[in-house]
Amino acid sequence: MSATLDSLPSSSREPSGAAPSPAGPPVVAVVGGGQLARMMAPAAGELGIHLRVLVEEPMSSAAQVVTDTPVGVASDEAAIRSLIAPSDGVAASVLTFEHEHVPNALLTDLIEHGTPVRPGPHALVQAQDKIVMRRRLTELGVPCPRWAPLPASSPEEGRAALAAFLDEVGGEAVVKTSRGGYDGKGVRVVSSPDDVADWFTAVADGGPALLVEEKVPFVRELAALVARRPSGEVRAWPVVESVQRDGVCSEVIAPAPGLSAELDGRAREIATTVAEGLDVTGVLAVEMFEVAGPDGGPTVLVNELAMRPHNSGHWTIDGAVTSQFEQHLRAVLDLPLGATTPTAAWTVMANVLGSTLDELTDALPEVLAAFPEARVNLYGKGIRPGRKLGHVNVSGDDLDEVRRRAIAAAALLRGEPVETTTEEEANA
Ligand SMILES: Nc1ncnc2c1ncn2[C@@H]1O[C@H](COP(=O)(O)OP(=O)(O)O)[C@@H](O)[C@H]1O
Ligand SMILES: [Mg+2]
Numbered sequence: 001m002s003a004t005l006d007s008l009p010s011s012s013r014e015p016s017g018a019a020p021s022p023a024g025p026p027v028v029a030v031v032g033g034g035q036l037a038r039m040m041a042p043a044a045g046e047l048g049i050h051l052r053v054l055v056e057e058p059m060s061s062a063a064q065v066v067t068d069t070p071v072g073v074a075s076d077e078a079a080i081r082s083l084i085a086p087s088d089g090v091a092a093s094v095l096t097f098e099h100e101h102v103p104n105a106l107l108t109d110l111i112e113h114g115t116p117v118r119p120g121p122h123a124l125v126q127a128q129d130k131i132v133m134r135r136r137l138t139e140l141g142v143p144c145p146r147w148a149p150l151p152a153s154s155p156e157e158g159r160a161a162l163a164a165f166l167d168e169v170g171g172e173a174v175v176k177t178s179r180g181g182y183d184g185k186g187v188r189v190v191s192s193p194d195d196v197a198d199w200f201t202a203v204a205d206g207g208p209a210l211l212v213e214e215k216v217p218f219v220r221e222l223a224a225l226v227a228r229r230p231s232g233e234v235r236a237w238p239v240v241e242s243v244q245r246d247g248v249c250s251e252v253i254a255p256a257p258g259l260s261a262e263l264d265g266r267a268r269e270i271a272t273t274v275a276e277g278l279d280v281t282g283v284l285a286v287e288m289f290e291v292a293g294p295d296g297g298p299t300v301l302v303n304e305l306a307m308r309p310h311n312s313g314h315w316t317i318d319g320a321v322t323s324q325f326e327q328h329l330r331a332v333l334d335l336p337l338g339a340t341t342p343t344a345a346w347t348v349m350a351n352v353l354g355s356t357l358d359e360l361t362d363a364l365p366e367v368l369a370a371f372p373e374a375r376v377n378l379y380g381k382g383i384r385p386g387r388k389l390g391h392v393n394v395s396g397d398d399l400d401e402v403r404r405r406a407i408a409a410a411a412l413l414r415g416e417p418v419e420t421t422t423e424e425e426a427n428a
Contacts, residue, residue, distance in 0.1 A: 023089065023090065024050065024090055025048050025049055025050050026049055026050065026093040026094070026333055027049075027050045027051075027052055027090055027091070027092045027093050028040075028044065028049055028050070028051055028052070028092070028093065028094055028096060028329055028332060028333065029052045029053075029054070029083045029084050029092035029094070029095045029096070030051060030052070030053045030054065030062075030096055030097065030098055031054045031074050031080060031083070031095070031096075031097045031098065031099075031102055032053070032054065032055075032056075032062075032074060032097060032098035032099045033053050033054065033055025033056055033057070033060035033061060033062040033063055033069065033098075034060065034061050034062065034098055034099070034379075034381075035061045035062075035379035035381070035388065036098035036099070036308060036309050036325075037051075037053045037055075037061070037062035037066070037098040038061045038062040038064070038065055038066070038379060038380070039309065039314075039317065039323075039325045039377070040062075040098075040309070040325045040328065040329060041062070041065045041066050042325070043323060043325045043326035043329055044329055046326070047326070047329065047330075049329055049333070050068065050090070051066050051068065052066075052068040052069070052070070052083060052087070052092060053066050053068070053069050054069075054070055054071075054072050054073075054074070054079055054080065054083045055069045055070070055071055055072075056071070056072075056073055057071065058071055059380075061379045061380050061381050062098075064380045065380075068087070070082065070083060074097075074099070074101055074102050074103075075101075075103060077103065077106050080095075080102075080103075080106060080110075081106075081110075083095070084110065084115050091115075092115060093116070093333065094115070094116045094117070094118055094332045094333060095107075095110060095115055095116070095117045095118070096117075096118050096119075096282055096308075096328070096332045097119075097124075097307075097308055098308055098309070099308065100124055100127045100128045100306070100307060100308070101128070101180075102124065104121035104124065104125060104128075105121075107120070107121040107124070108121050116230075116332075118230065118281040118282050118331070118332040119279075119280050119281050119282050119284075119307045120279065120281070122278075122279060123278045123279050123280045123281070123307060124307055126278050126305060126307075127304075127305045127306055127307045128179060129178050129179050130176055130177075130178045130179075130181075130211055130304065131149050131178040131209060131211050132178075133304065133305055134147050134149075134211065136277075136278065137274070137302055140273060140274065140277045140278075141273075142270055142273060142274060142277075142302050143270070143299070143300065143301050143302060144301055144302050145213045145214045145216045145289070145301050145303075146168075146169065146213065146214040147211055147212065147213040147214070148161065148165050148211065148212055149178075149209065149210075149211050150162055150175070150209070150210040150211060150212055152203050152209045152210070154204070155200040155201065155203070155204050158193075158200050158203065158210065159193035159200060161212075162175065162190070162193045162196070162212055163192075163193055165212045166190070166191065166192070166193075169214045169215070171191055172189065172190070172191050172215045173189075173190055173191075173212050173213060173214060173215055174187060174188070174189055174190070174212065174213045174214075174215050174216075175187075175188050175190050175195075175196045175199065175210055175211070175212050176188075176210065176211050176212075176213065177199065177207070177208045177209075177210060178208045178209045178210065178211055179208040179209075180208055183247060183248045183249075183388075184244070184246060184247015184248055185247070186208075187247055189215060190212075196210070216289045216291060216301060217291065217292075218289035218290055218291050218301075219290045219291060219292070219298065220241055220243075220256075220289075220290050221241065221242045221243070221244060221287065221288065221289060221290070221303070222239050222240065222241055222242065222256055222259070222267060222287075222288040222289070222290050222300060223239070223240050223242050223252070223285055223286065223287050223288065223310070223312035223313075224236065224239045224267040224268055224270065224271035224285075224286045224288060225237045225240070225271070225283065225284070225285050225286075225310065225312060225313045225316070225324060226268070226271045226272055226275050226283070226284050226286075227282065227283045227284070227324070227327040227328065227330070227331045227337055228272075228275040228276070228280055228281055228282070228284065228331060229281060229330070229331045229332075229334050229335070229336075229337060230281050230334045231334055233336070233337050234272050234275055234276070234337075235327070235337040235338070235339075235340050236268040236271060236272060236340060237254075237313065237316060237320055237324070237340040237342075238254060238255035238256075238264060238340075238342060239255060239256050239259060239263075239264045239267045239268060239288075240252050240253060240254040240255060240256050240312055240313075240315065241253045241256035241257060241259075242287070242311075242312045245353075246386075248351075248353060248386065248388075249311045249312065249351060250350070250351050250353060251348065251349065251350050251351065251403075251406070251407065252311070252312050252314065252315050252348070252349040253346070253348050253399070253403065254315040254316075254319055254320075254342065254346070254347045254348070254349070255342065255346075257399060260298070263290075263298055263299070263300065266299070266300065267286075267288055267300050270286065270288070270300065270302065271284060271286040274286055274302075274305065278305075280307055281331055281332060282307060282308065282328050282331045282332050283307075283308060283309050283310070283313065283324050283327060283328040283331065284305065284306070284307055285305070285306040285308075285309075285310030285312055285313060286302055286305055287302070287303040287304050287305070287306070287312070288300040288301065288302055288303055289301045289303055308328070309324045309325050309328050310324070311351070311388070311391075314349045314377070314391050314393065315347040315348070315349040315393055316340075317375070317377065317393065318343075318347060318375040318393040318395060319342055319343055319344055319347025319393060319395050320339075320340055320341065320342050320343060320347075321338060321339040321340065321341045321342075321343060322337070322338025322339055322340060326338060327340075343395070344395035344396060344397075345395075345396070345397045345399075346395065346396060346397070346398075346399045346402045346403075347393055347394070347395040347402070348393070348394055348395075348399075348402050348403045348406040348407075349391050349392070349393050349406065350391060350392050350394075350406040350407045350409065350410035351388055351390075351391050351410065352378075352388070352389045352390040352391060352392070352410045352413045352414055353386050353387065353388060353389070353414070354383065354384065354385045354386045354387055354389070354414060355383050355389055355413060355414045355415050356414065356415035356416075357383070357413070357414075357415040358383075359383075360378050360383070360389055360390060360413050361378065363412050363413045363415070364376070366412055367392075367409050367412045367413060370408075370409070370412070370418075371392075371394070371405055371408070371409040373394060373395075373396070373405075374392050374393070374394050374405065374406065374409045375392065375393040375394070375395075376390065376392050376409065376413070377390055377391050377392070377393070378390035378413075389413070390410075390413060391410070392406050392409040392410045392413070393406065394406040394409065
């Protein structure tokens with residue numbers, strides 16, 4: 001992979017090791033104050049690492065549990081500069097992120113002035129722009145769905161290119177905005193250019209470019225999670241199945257049921273190739289589709305990348321020796337990575353997406369009584385329909401039971417009526 005690294009502009013590379021803090025523990029500066037930054041806090045506390053998080057609002061999810069939380073937005077250069085500048089005499093050892101929407105030119109400048117930025121801007125761009133990502137993955141030989149960028153020169157040319165692609169793939173395809181999408185916003189299944197007429201108009205008005213992909217007839221969705229540190233060490237967790245509802249992850253099953261050791265190895269190998277090929281530092285999630293290969297046996301295609309802890313890795317908090325949040329901190333500080341071994345046969349993570357309750361904590365008496373083994377994690381966010389408000393992890397030996405209980409506990413937190421017999425009662 002050295003050829004890949006050599007081809008990077010020298011300004012976007014950085015020396016390995018974290019910049020030493022003049023005094024005290026290392027300071028990890030994180031851009032973004034949502035649940036991902038919040039879930040870094042317990043691991044930082046345990047390792048004695050100081051977290052400093054740029055939060056959007058004083059009561060953002062992360063600000064409720066982290067003590068050092070300047071307020072500002074990721075697009076504000078001055079806010080990011082002051083995030084890494086000395087505070088009480090201590091500058092940030094490293095800058096990292098809980099989302100990819102950050103200004104890359106600024107990051108390059110910070111690196112030139114001596115602050116390690118992990119992952120670096122040369123890697124981040126591949127997670128910010130789905131067209132850039134597809135091009136690079138194709139160059140790396142990573143298997144992807146058939147795809148094409150849609151010309152942004154004029155709506156007519158864009159529509160003609162989409163119509164041609166639809167003809168080629170049999171009438172149905174998936175159009176995506178190259179930038180700014182998340183949780184299925186920015187992804188649409190189409191059978192005619194009219195289905196994305198509004199997006200073509202938006203492109204003409206300066207909105208993000210579009211790409212089209214074949215609609216993959218996947219058996220299920222998988223995610224391969226790895227972490228890589230600047231000195232090169234890479235560790236991968238077992239590959240998981242992720243279940244989406246309306247484009248949003250609703251459940252993760254770890255490890256993916258029935259996945260052969262061969263395909264697990266193949267998916268991990270692809271994620272490692274991506275981490276090394278793009279010089280990713282920190283946690284990398286590679287979303288994949290499991291499909292029938294040319295010989296009929298199962299194989300994988302890469303959907304997209306996230307260069308940060310990811311929803312598909314929340315199970316690791318309670319189901320693996322090292323959580324993705326601790327691993328991300330270790331990786332960005334260039335510390336030895338932790339074991340990724342599962343601590344139970346199965347762990348199922350169920351997301352709490354929206355709730356009819358006034359406060360999620362109102363459900364705690366019932367949830368904790370009914371599911372004493374469940375690991376409940378609430379994010380302290382305001383309730384909105386479909387919003388990711390928390391998750392529940394349940395581990396055990398019986399996958400059906402583990403899955404049923406994780407889903408039921410999450411349903412209670414959404415305010416839905418649920419049959420809450422305990423395992424003991426059910427067995428009595
Ligand atoms: N080419 C495709 N074929 C079939 N389904 C797709 C395709 N691309 C995306 N999807 C579905 O849409 C979901 C969201 O798409 P993704 O590109 O991951 O966007 P987001 O950035 O919103 O997560 C995927 O998890 C998958 O369920
Ligand atoms: Mg996705």
